[in-house]
Amino acid sequence: MSNAVPPTIGRYQVIAPLATGGMGELFVARRAGAGGFARLVVLKRLRVELGATAGYRAMFFDEARLAARLTHPNVCEVTDLEDVGDEHYLVMPYLEGVALNAVVGAGAGATPADAAEARIVAGLLVQACDGLDHAHELTDDAGAPLGVVHRDVSPGNVFVTADGVVKLLDFGVAKANDASTTTDQGVVKGKLAYMAPEQLAGGAIDRRADLFALGVVAWEALAGRSLFARGSASLTAAAVLDEPIPRVEAIAPAVPAALADVLARALDRAPVRRPATAAALREAIEAALRDHGGVARAPELAKVVAARCGPAIAAARERVRAAAPTRPEVAAPPTAAERPDAMPTTVWTGARPGRAPRWPWAIGAVAVATLGASALAWRGCTRGRSAGATIDAGGASVDAAVAPHDAAHDAALDAALAIDAGAALDTGARVRKPGWVSIDSTPYAELTIDGKAVGPTPYIHKPLAAGRHRVRATLADGRARTLTIDVPEGGSAAPLDLRW
Numbered sequence: 001m002s003n004a005v006p007p008t009i010g011r012y013q014v015i016a017p018l019a020t021g022g023m024g025e026l027f028v029a030r031r032a033g034a035g036g037f038a039r040l041v042v043l044k045r046l047r048v049e050l051g052a053t054a055g056y057r058a059m060f061f062d063e064a065r066l067a068a069r070l071t072h073p074n075v076c077e078v079t080d081l082e083d084v085g086d087e088h089y090l091v092m093p094y095l096e097g098v099a100l101n102a103v104v105g106a107g108a109g110a111t112p113a114d115a116a117e118a119r120i121v122a123g124l125l126v127q128a129c130d131g132l133d134h135a136h137e138l139t140d141d142a143g144a145p146l147g148v149v150h151r152d153v154s155p156g157n158v159f160v161t162a163d164g165v166v167k168l169l170d171f172g173v174a175k176a177n178d179a180s181t182t183t184d185q186g187v188v189k190g191k192l193a194y195m196a197p198e199q200l201a202g203g204a205i206d207r208r209a210d211l212f213a214l215g216v217v218a219w220e221a222l223a224g225r226s227l228f229a230r231g232s233a234s235l236t237a238a239a240v241l242d243e244p245i246p247r248v249e250a251i252a253p254a255v256p257a258a259l260a261d262v263l264a265r266a267l268d269r270a271p272v273r274r275p276a277t278a279a280a281l282r283e284a285i286e287a288a289l290r291d292h293g294g295v296a297r298a299p300e301l302a303k304v305v306a307a308r309c310g311p312a313i314a315a316a317r318e319r320v321r322a323a324a325p326t327r328p329e330v331a332a333p334p335t336a337a338e339r340p341d342a343m344p345t346t347v348w349t350g351a352r353p354g355r356a357p358r359w360p361w362a363i364g365a366v367a368v369a370t371l372g373a374s375a376l377a378w379r380g381c382t383r384g385r386s387a388g389a390t391i392d393a394g395g396a397s398v399d400a401a402v403a404p405h406d407a408a409h410d411a412a413l414d415a416a417l418a419i420d421a422g423a424a425l426d427t428g429a430r431v432r433k434p435g436w437v438s439i440d441s442t443p444y445a446e447l448t449i450d451g452k453a454v455g456p457t458p459y460i461h462k463p464l465a466a467g468r469h470r471v472r473a474t475l476a477d478g479r480a481r482t483l484t485i486d487v488p489e490g491g492s493a494a495p496l497d498l499r500w
Contacts (some may be wrong), residue, residue, distance in 0.1 A: 001073065005017075009029065010080075010082035010084070010089075010090065011082075012041060013026045013027040015029055016045065016319075016320065016323040020047070024037045024045065025044065025047055026043070027043045028041075028323075040094035041092065042093070042094050043092075044092065045088065045089045046060045046088065047068050059433070060337070063079050064088075067320065070171065072131055072134035074128065074165070074167060075134060075167065076092055076168065076169050078090050079093065095161055096161060096313055096314060096316070096413070097167075097309075098156045098160055098313065099155055099156045099157075100313070101155035103120075104120060104124065104221040105220055105221045106225045112254070113222040113223075116485045118292070119289060120300075122288070123298075123301055124160060125214065126285050126295050127298075128158050130278075131281035132153070132168065132207070134150045136148055136149070136207040139436050149206060149210055150171060150213075151199065152194075153194060153210050154191045154193075154217065157169045158217060160301065164297075164299060164301030185376050192241070195240060196208070201241065206271070206276065207278065208274045209271070212266060215266030215267040215274075216228065216267065218248075219263055222259075222263075227253070228240045232495075233457070233498040234438035234458060234459075235440075237458075237495070242492070245264075247260050248263055254263060257290060259285065259405055262285055262430070268374065319374055365483070394402075434463045434487075434489075434490075435465075435489060435491050435493060436461050436463055437485060438459065439472055439496045440457050440497050441475075441497075441500070442500070443458050443475060446474050447471065447474075451470070461492075464493075466488060467486070468485070468487075469481065469487060470483075471485050
């Protein structure tokens with residue numbers, strides 16, 4: 001495979017690169033026809049370095065098969081699949097608009113929503129619910145439920161067109177019962193700050209995981225700040241799993257109490273206490289705003305998008321128009337910088353050869369993206385709360401739960417490595433409940449625990465026998481750091497954030 005993109009792909013003339021994500025690359029293209037017919041589209045191909053891998057190709061085609069069934073006004077559809085040699089391209093409409101968080105949401109200068117803003121947020125939410133409900137209710141040709149779960153509902157994947165219509169993007173990591181691929185054990189797909197607790201813990205998930213994620217999106221849009229993002233994978237995971245979730249009206253008092261009640265149910269950590277379906281969540285949002293002017297509809301939302309994002313949309317349109325006549329040589333598009341609120345698209349929480357991608361999708365004013373479909377295996381957990389710790393790789397720990405290593409202790413640990421790595425080094429006769437550990441590193445590091453390789457960081461909420469363990473983190477350039485960590489029985493060790 002080549003990084004260069006052909007000038008034409010089937011019926012489509014490639015105009016310019018658009019964005020690159022963890023697995024796919026996006027390009028703007030034009031389909032031309034008789035009588036001056038022309039339409040802009042977005043082409044998506046599997047990243048070149050992944051295209052030679054059978055597993056990734058299978059995920060790509062899983063996505064295409066699922067996308068062919070998604071036909072709803074609030075879902076960005078895939079309209080075609082083109083082949084050029086051994087490369088494959090999904091074709092999607094080119095959408096003029098912006099991601100939801102460009103219209104409403106947390107960020108620099110954001111303020112809590114007033115009553116009018118709550119109507120706008122609610123109007124976007126009900127459309128997102130309609131799109132999710134369509135996906136969740138999909139059936140196969142025999143009428144059997146496909147069990148689709150998006151698994152990556154986040155602000156960048158809730159797109160708002162210039163017409164005020166919400167389009168759900170990126171069903172690429174969606175779970176479906178008929179997928180040909182399955183997720184490797186210990187792999188969690190999605191963006192950490194928007195994952196349901198059961199998804200982050202690697203457990204069995206259903207449609208209610210998407211409702212939790214949409215609840216996070218809504219909470220942030222109303223509160224004007226992030227809910228769970230903490231700036232590192234381990235601390236973000238700890239927040240999702242354990243930290244108290246404030247009611248939104250505590251930050252934004254003007255939000256109607258009935259709407260705050262709906263979001264509190266969507267954000268319940270117990271799936272059984274969340275709304276059962278996206279349709280039920282939509283109805284609850286509508287009812288909550290009934291006495292407050294009702295939810296904003298598409299024409300009103302279009303005016304909001306134009307007022308807040310009109311210049312950005314016009315600038316994106318001009319960039320495409322300027323690139324179209326001459327079509328420069330098209331190479332791989334640039335990758336966007338990682339954002340703390342997005343976190344990695346794919347997080348490895350178990351051992352696996354190779355390095356997982358650490359960057360999320362680049363979603364611009366007109367970007368649309370989808371990729372991959374797979375399943376998750378259930379692993380139950382028991383959690384306790386503890387404060388986070390940041391470790392400077394050149395110095396000692398700042399948390400009492402983590403002790404700097406010394407040579408004598410390391411020698412004792414080396415002698416004890418005949419013990420299985422899952423057992424604590426100071427085990428006694430009594431069987432002790434395991435605890436949990438989360439470790440992150442900037443840049444990423446390969447980890448060993450008690451001499452056994454466990455994979456790269458971020459290493460999120462993994463079970464480990466209670467007691468003291470030796471952790472060694474090694475960077476790609478060979479630099480390494482060894483430390484010990486104390487895991488409490490039945491609780492969580494302080495999350496570690498290694499800085500080099």
